[in-house]
Amino acid sequence: MTESLYLISAVLFILALKLFSRPSTAFRANNLAIGGMVLAIISAFNLKFADYDGVFYLVILVSAGLGVVVSNRVQMTQMPELVGIFNGLGGGASGAIAYVELSNSTLVLSDFSVAIFSMTVGVFTFSGSLIAVAKLRGKLNSFNATVINILSGVLLGGVIALLITKIDYSTEYIIILSLLLGISRVVLIGGADMPVVIAFLNSLSGIAAMAAGFIVNSIILIIAGALVGASGIILTLLMCSAMNRTIYQVLKGGFGTTKINNEYAKDPISTSAEDIAIQLSYAESVVIVPGYGMAVAQAQSAVKELTNTLKSKNIGVKFAIHPVAGRMPGHMNVLLAEVDIDYEDMFTLEDINSEFSATDVVLVIGANDVVNPLARTDEDSPIYGMPILDVDMAKQVVVIKRSMSPGYAGIANPLFIEENTKMLFADAKEGLENIVKSFELV
Amino acid sequence: MTEIFLYTLLITAMASFIGYELISKIPQTLHTPLMSGSNAISGITLIAGILIYPNVVDDILLKTIVLIGVSFATMNIVGGFSVTGRILEMFKKND
Numbered sequence: 001m002t003e004s005l006y007l008i009s010a011v012l013f014i015l016a017l018k019l020f021s022r023p024s025t026a027f028r029a030n031n032l033a034i035g036g037m038v039l040a041i042i043s044a045f046n047l048k049f050a051d052y053d054g055v056f057y058l059v060i061l062v063s064a065g066l067g068v069v070v071s072n073r074v075q076m077t078q079m080p081e082l083v084g085i086f087n088g089l090g091g092g093a094s095g096a097i098a099y100v101e102l103s104n105s106t107l108v109l110s111d112f113s114v115a116i117f118s119m120t121v122g123v124f125t126f127s128g129s130l131i132a133v134a135k136l137r138g139k140l141n142s143f144n145a146t147v148i149n150i151l152s153g154v155l156l157g158g159v160i161a162l163l164i165t166k167i168d169y170s171t172e173y174i175i176i177l178s179l180l181l182g183i184s185r186v187v188l189i190g191g192a193d194m195p196v197v198i199a200f201l202n203s204l205s206g207i208a209a210m211a212a213g214f215i216v217n218s219i220i221l222i223i224a225g226a227l228v229g230a231s232g233i234i235l236t237l238l239m240c241s242a243m244n245r246t247i248y249q250v251l252k253g254g255f256g257t258t259k260i261n262n263e264y265a266k267d268p269i270s271t272s273a274e275d276i277a278i279q280l281s282y283a284e285s286v287v288i289v290p291g292y293g294m295a296v297a298q299a300q301s302a303v304k305e306l307t308n309t310l311k312s313k314n315i316g317v318k319f320a321i322h323p324v325a326g327r328m329p330g331h332m333n334v335l336l337a338e339v340d341i342d343y344e345d346m347f348t349l350e351d352i353n354s355e356f357s358a359t360d361v362v363l364v365i366g367a368n369d370v371v372n373p374l375a376r377t378d379e380d381s382p383i384y385g386m387p388i389l390d391v392d393m394a395k396q397v398v399v400i401k402r403s404m405s406p407g408y409a410g411i412a413n414p415l416f417i418e419e420n421t422k423m424l425f426a427d428a429k430e431g432l433e434n435i436v437k438s439f440e441l442v
Numbered sequence: 443m444t445e446i447f448l449y450t451l452l453i454t455a456m457a458s459f460i461g462y463e464l465i466s467k468i469p470q471t472l473h474t475p476l477m478s479g480s481n482a483i484s485g486i487t488l489i490a491g492i493l494i495y496p497n498v499v500d501d502i503l504l505k506t507i508v509l510i511g512v513s514f515a516t517m518n519i520v521g522g523f524s525v526t527g528r529i530l531e532m533f534k535k536n537d
Contacts (some may be wrong), residue, residue, distance in 0.1 A: 019467060222450060
């Protein structure tokens with residue numbers, strides 16, 4: 001009976017993923033997934049509700065309450081941190097369960113190895129996610145990459161050695177080592193690589209759950225874990241290919257730390273909000289390229305205001321979203337959706353790149369490396385070969401940015417000194433609000 | 443043992459394939475809610491906690507560790523689905 005109920009929840013999870021393919025049906029998809037989860041949980045009790053004491057139910061109630069409170073309070077700009085925390089919780093849960101199973105000495109060898117695996121991956125996900133969240137909040141920086149690289153190598157060797165020798169209390173050692181490994185690995189990876197890291201940790205949290213399913217012989221854990229694992233892997237690979245780097249290169253860390261000559265051959269053309277407003281009012285087509293700077297400045301409402309102003313003047317507005325813009329997959333889309341920008345107006349790199357040459361004004365808001373033409377032209381550049389938004393093809397480019405400082409890759413962006421580029425040196429939110437105000441005077 | 447193990451491996455492979463096929467079709471716009479939603483599903487470890495809890499109630503240490511796992515998984519599930527709902531609500535009203 002329980003098994004057939006699990007089958008239904010597995011079908012619900014799969015159906016949910018299917019309905020997730022369109023924004024219009026995705027809300028229903030989430031409800032289906034919730035249904036699948038509730039069914040799986042009830043089936044797991046197998047009608048033996050009396051076998052559980054009050055503490056157990058209390059823990060579930062309090063944790064569920066906490067989950068609701070946190071998820072309702074969090075701001076959309078903090079989504080990467082929240083997903084990071086949830087990745088860590090999922091991994092930590094699998095780690096804890098695997099540890100308890102390992103303390104049960106009757107495990108057969110295959111289950112024993114799977115339990116070790118589940119615990120290592122789970123604990124790694126836990127500590128790695130916490131570091132990722134700390135990094136996203138800007139609490140960590142300037143670590144010596146080489147030292148930590150060596151350290152994590154030694155740690156990895158230690159885990160393997162313990163796995164082979166299987167000395168007493170080895171599980172505790174493995175926990176400590178996995179914790180350290182998670183910390184040392186993620187510490188090395190820079191902020192703009194976080195979309196990859198978050199997607200990767202998401203995948204690991206699924207894989208840990210899947211492995212836990214092998215230990216407790218639960219098909220639903222295996223299926224659900226595998227689905228999450230696959231989802232995370234796909235997103236990880238998508239993010240990597242959007243940066244033209246391999247997953248190994250990203251996880252090795254230390255990107256953008258090499259010092260490169262960042263001198264500009266000439267000064268950029270600086271402009272004013274009034275000037276941009278005039279230029280925009282003569283345009284027929286405008287493409288807005290949002291980047292992490294928009295999220296940092298919480299500028300999405302200002303973007304919406306400007307969009308409304310432009311649309312009221314019958315100027316076409318589209319949004320070009322690079323796959324790795326922001327700090328997690330789809331980060332920009334969520335921020336724009338938050339301020340009611342239609343998802344029909346959001347375009348992917350493949351869909352919009354051919355349109356830039358016919359665009360009057362491109363407005364780059366807090367994005368840098370994803371519009372750097374060196375990715376096309378300079379073979380020595382660290383970003384060479386990365387697919388970029390070809391904004392330099394547009395008739396006029398306006399970049400709203402606080403300074404000429406390089407982006408994550410640490411390299412100069414020749415786009416800023418192009419003949420057809422104007423720079424508005426301002427905080428994204430302030431700059432956009434000033435442009436909207438100037439429109440009233442135009 | 444081997445037969446069951448192989449059977450489970452088969453299910454794992456099938457689930458991974460289905461997951462891969464379906465998720466490849468999800469547009470970039472929905473990648474954040476996809477992550478938070480699949481994230482919530484990874485809290486399925488709660489089931490393992492439910493299954494093993496009755497076996498460890500006599501050992502206070504193990505019982506505590508299972509409860510920690512159960513708490514983490516519950517927050518993961520409830521928080522994950524709830525925030526995914528919040529995000530998808532924003533996409534829904536455009537329709």
